[in-house]
Amino acid sequence: MSQCETVGSVFKGGESMRLTMRLAERSYDIIIKQGSLKRIGELVNLNRKVLIVTDNGVPATYSQTVAAQCKQPYIETVEQGEQSKSIAVWQQLLCRMVELNFTRGDAVVAVGGGVVGDLAGFVAASYMRGVDFINVPTTTLSQIDSSIGGKTAVNLEKTKNIVGAFWQPRLVVIDPDTLKTLSKRHYAAGLAEAVKAGFLADSELVRIFEEEDCEEYIEQIIYRSLIVKKNIVERDERETGDRAALNLGHTIGHAIESACSLQADRALYHGECVALGMVPMLESEALCNQLIAICKRLGLPTECDYDKQLALAAMRHDKKTDVSGAIKVVKIPKAGMFRLDKVPFEQVEAVLLGTADQIPAPKKEEEE
Amino acid sequence: MSQCETVGSVFKGGESMRLTMRLAERSYDIIIKQGSLKRIGELVNLNRKVLIVTDNGVPATYSQTVAAQCKQPYIETVEQGEQSKSIAVWQQLLCRMVELNFTRGDAVVAVGGGVVGDLAGFVAASYMRGVDFINVPTTTLSQIDSSIGGKTAVNLEKTKNIVGAFWQPRLVVIDPDTLKTLSKRHYAAGLAEAVKAGFLADSELVRIFEEEDCEEYIEQIIYRSLIVKKNIVERDERETGDRAALNLGHTIGHAIESACSLQADRALYHGECVALGMVPMLESEALCNQLIAICKRLGLPTECDYDKQLALAAMRHDKKTDVSGAIKVVKIPKAGMFRLDKVPFEQVEAVLLGTADQIPAPKKEEEE
Numbered sequence: 001m002s003q004c005e006t007v008g009s010v011f012k013g014g015e016s017m018r019l020t021m022r023l024a025e026r027s028y029d030i031i032i033k034q035g036s037l038k039r040i041g042e043l044v045n046l047n048r049k050v051l052i053v054t055d056n057g058v059p060a061t062y063s064q065t066v067a068a069q070c071k072q073p074y075i076e077t078v079e080q081g082e083q084s085k086s087i088a089v090w091q092q093l094l095c096r097m098v099e100l101n102f103t104r105g106d107a108v109v110a111v112g113g114g115v116v117g118d119l120a121g122f123v124a125a126s127y128m129r130g131v132d133f134i135n136v137p138t139t140t141l142s143q144i145d146s147s148i149g150g151k152t153a154v155n156l157e158k159t160k161n162i163v164g165a166f167w168q169p170r171l172v173v174i175d176p177d178t179l180k181t182l183s184k185r186h187y188a189a190g191l192a193e194a195v196k197a198g199f200l201a202d203s204e205l206v207r208i209f210e211e212e213d214c215e216e217y218i219e220q221i222i223y224r225s226l227i228v229k230k231n232i233v234e235r236d237e238r239e240t241g242d243r244a245a246l247n248l249g250h251t252i253g254h255a256i257e258s259a260c261s262l263q264a265d266r267a268l269y270h271g272e273c274v275a276l277g278m279v280p281m282l283e284s285e286a287l288c289n290q291l292i293a294i295c296k297r298l299g300l301p302t303e304c305d306y307d308k309q310l311a312l313a314a315m316r317h318d319k320k321t322d323v324s325g326a327i328k329v330v331k332i333p334k335a336g337m338f339r340l341d342k343v344p345f346e347q348v349e350a351v352l353l354g355t356a357d358q359i360p361a362p363k364k365e366e367e368e
Numbered sequence: 369m370s371q372c373e374t375v376g377s378v379f380k381g382g383e384s385m386r387l388t389m390r391l392a393e394r395s396y397d398i399i400i401k402q403g404s405l406k407r408i409g410e411l412v413n414l415n416r417k418v419l420i421v422t423d424n425g426v427p428a429t430y431s432q433t434v435a436a437q438c439k440q441p442y443i444e445t446v447e448q449g450e451q452s453k454s455i456a457v458w459q460q461l462l463c464r465m466v467e468l469n470f471t472r473g474d475a476v477v478a479v480g481g482g483v484v485g486d487l488a489g490f491v492a493a494s495y496m497r498g499v500d501f502i503n504v505p506t507t508t509l510s511q512i513d514s515s516i517g518g519k520t521a522v523n524l525e526k527t528k529n530i531v532g533a534f535w536q537p538r539l540v541v542i543d544p545d546t547l548k549t550l551s552k553r554h555y556a557a558g559l560a561e562a563v564k565a566g567f568l569a570d571s572e573l574v575r576i577f578e579e580e581d582c583e584e585y586i587e588q589i590i591y592r593s594l595i596v597k598k599n600i601v602e603r604d605e606r607e608t609g610d611r612a613a614l615n616l617g618h619t620i621g622h623a624i625e626s627a628c629s630l631q632a633d634r635a636l637y638h639g640e641c642v643a644l645g646m647v648p649m650l651e652s653e654a655l656c657n658q659l660i661a662i663c664k665r666l667g668l669p670t671e672c673d674y675d676k677q678l679a680l681a682a683m684r685h686d687k688k689t690d691v692s693g694a695i696k697v698v699k700i701p702k703a704g705m706f707r708l709d710k711v712p713f714e715q716v717e718a719v720l721l722g723t724a725d726q727i728p729a730p731k732k733e734e735e736e
Contacts, residue, residue, distance in 0.1 A: 162495070
């Protein structure tokens with residue numbers, strides 16, 4: 001059984017926070033500060049060619065604010081949505097860099113949510129075998145989770161994140177002010193990844209979700225979530241072991257997400273699916289009740305209607321299924337602790353089909 | 369001024385040789401052995417899904433020999449030639465892996481020359497953010513140079529190697545028997561990279577080219593060339609410094625190669641262009657005569673006719689030109705020693721236009 005170190009309560013509202021991801025020569029800082037969008041040039045060299053990748057769902061003033069700080073900025077705005085995480089869009093951005101004579105010393109900046117970060121990150125990873133990447137996440141989901149850790153990717157037809165690279169950013173700049181333009185639902189969906197971080201390794205974060213006003217505590221929520229992720233990524237940058245813990249809720253969540261995405265009227269956000277996918281991984285009724293109460297408080301769904309056969313098909317295609325038919329899952333025996341487990345495919349299938357609510361806890365004698 | 373360690377004469381013909389590229393957790397072995405193609409399964413785990421990438425210019429028996437040693441082999445044969453180093457072909461191979469449900473634990477094997485190695489290497493680097501890559505080079509060029517060092521890439525329209533990754537192989541298996549099916553010209557062109565290695569850092573290798581029978585000494589030539597490259601790559605895996613030495617002959621060589629490739633009747637092989645590009649980088653007449661004599665002995669060109677304006681345009685587009693208009697070149701003051709230098713663009717231009725034979729040696733007072 002693994003556990004992350006618990007973080008003490010050392011926060012005051014509104015101040016700037018800095019985290020350092022320690023990955024030898026790939027180390028980098030993560031800055032969390034209101035208003036930091038306007039001050040990126042003080043933190044990293046923008047005195048060069050900079051490709052700023054954003055999407056048309058992100059307020060244009062955000063990318064313009066970054067551009068105003070660059071010597072030679074080029075803003076590229078892609079369509080909002082998952083369909084921009086494609087090889088075609090990735091290739092267009094690379095062609096643009098060739099056309100503009102970008103060299104190895106130039107940089108790519110992502111301004112937006114997870115789609116923009118994954119796409120721009122893979123552009124930076126592969127142009128001339130790698131140029132500097134700076135990530136400026138502007139959604140709860142990306143500020144809390146996807147902007148750190150170095151996973152970049154695009155999709156291949158229906159297969160998500162199948163082509164990509166581990167490519168760490170040089171710097172991540174998180175300005176919580178940018179969250180003000182998000183819709184309420186979008187905002188809440190991203191918080192699901194912070195709830196995940198809490199259940200994985202920070203029971204104080206779980207308490208905040210139960211008792212405090214999340215908007216007021218947003219910087220602390222982001223900071224604490226990133227510490228959980230940072231500790232796990234530092235131990236296992238390339239997901240050969242414990243990093244898989246970050247997939248809590250994602251096995252069932254992805255299956256539901258795939259099934260729902262094919263039925264336009266039922267489409268759910270990624271974070272919403274993660275919330276739904278976490279419930280069956282909790283090893284006691286008390287934990288389930290705790291999570292469900294938090295979801296209700298945040299406005300996250302606690303149940304949903306999806307095509308069970310579509311979800312099962314998506315699950316079968318999931319990369320986490322191994323040859324023996326077992327499937328890796330992340331279980332929560334106690335808030336703030338996780339367990340990596342392999343369970344028979346049928347147990348996960350039963351949950352998806354609605355014939356079981358939970359993945360059974362391991363038998364006592366099997367525990368370490 | 370930098371110099372690689374010189375290698376002692378410790379070889380006997382025909383035996384197997386092993387080199388280890390020491391790059392921390394990315395370290396790997398390079399095996400040089402006649403008949404090793406048939407014995408790859410003894411060296412690396414082939415008890416999994418294996419995508420074997422080859423081209424239709426490589427004898428099919430080579431990939432079949434590898435396939436016979438795999439549990440689940442899938443041979444993919446691309447068209448011979450540079451045009452296969454494209455995003456379209458790379459994407460086709462990735463789609464094939466998705467279709468075959470390849471997982472992170474599966475592997476990609478390249479069987480062929482530099483094009484196949486670069487292409488398959490980038491497929492391995494980017495599928496699920498990286499799977500095992502095993503390189504089985506079957507040409508002089510790839511056995512001597514391109515199969516080690518971890519540079520993978522594809523081209524974007526006319527821009528060579530602009531999209532790719534540093535992705536080290538798990539193992540490189542060099543079977544000199546596979547060279548027997550190469551044409552004489554193809555064989556000789558690849559040796560140019562070994563001549564380069566000799567002038568860079570191994571004067572004994574230069575002597576072999578001057579005095580010995582190259583076919584008889586081929587294993588030693590491969591081994592010594594790889595040691596030169598290995599020493600440089602180990603010091604500078606990602607080409608932030610000394611690794612640029614491996615570009616000796618490539619600045620002018622690439623320009624000539626680009627110009628010639630646009631005129632079908634004059635097309636030259638990469639190695640032939642490298643040989644031509646090295647001459648102006650030698651800092652004495654004696655060195656030039658030495659290199660020209662070697663080229664004549666090997667059947668490499670010592671002069672060629674190309675469109676000067678096309679070559680100049682290609683050079684201007686070259687990634688090694690910096691903002692100030694200076695261009696990085698690698699000079700040879702003495703056989704077995706190199707000097708990284710920045711010279712005015714005009715000096716290289718003059719050589720390409722035929723108004724100068726050499727890049728001038730630096731003035732005495734500028735030497736370190």
